[in-house]
Amino acid sequence: MDIQIYNQQGQETGTMELPKAFALPWNANLVHQVVTSEMANRRPTLAHTKGRGEVRGGGRKPWRQKGTGRARHGSIRSPIWKGGGVAHGPTKDKNFKRKINKAMAAKALATVLSAKARDHQILVLEDLSFAEPKTKIAAATFAKLAGVKQFADLTRKKHRALLLLPAKNDTVMRAGRNLPYLQIAEARNITVLDALNHKYLVFPKQSVGVLEKRLAK
16 A cells, blocks of 8 residues: 655655555454453552451440340441441452453554555654754644645644654654644554544654564564
């Protein structure tokens, strides 16, 4: 599959052929399985209720076992008492993580990237470099890229685009981190959830090789 290449001024400079991994058919079941696994693995365990062994107090038997006419109790911190422990409540020990094998994750990512390539939501650049790590320079560059007809709404909404760098680049990261419509990551770290959470994927053509290795896992 061929795709257009643009420079930082938003002008076409040629085309390149994407790897075969960018030409897979849509597989909704696979993508759903991998996305739910990634979401579960990112889920923090926050909810926690105290059981009767964690609640303060209740060390003394409230009254003697027999002879009072009242029901027998061993602690005022029993779950049936006000202020007592919670029975069967959520605890921080619960594990939401789900295992997904590398081949499935790679194929799901390739499926999503293929869909974005077909829908013209991938913007490949000849190169991307800034003279200084300044936000105004990055904003000017992406304003020019938004002049490309297919990417006219590139800068209109929060987290609209994901910039994938072939390697760590402090100048580009510092220049673009304050742009509300842009998030920046290294291409080797992209996940299915990252790709789906952004409408557009923007990357220099050097990132294609990195993505191809990522999809070969």
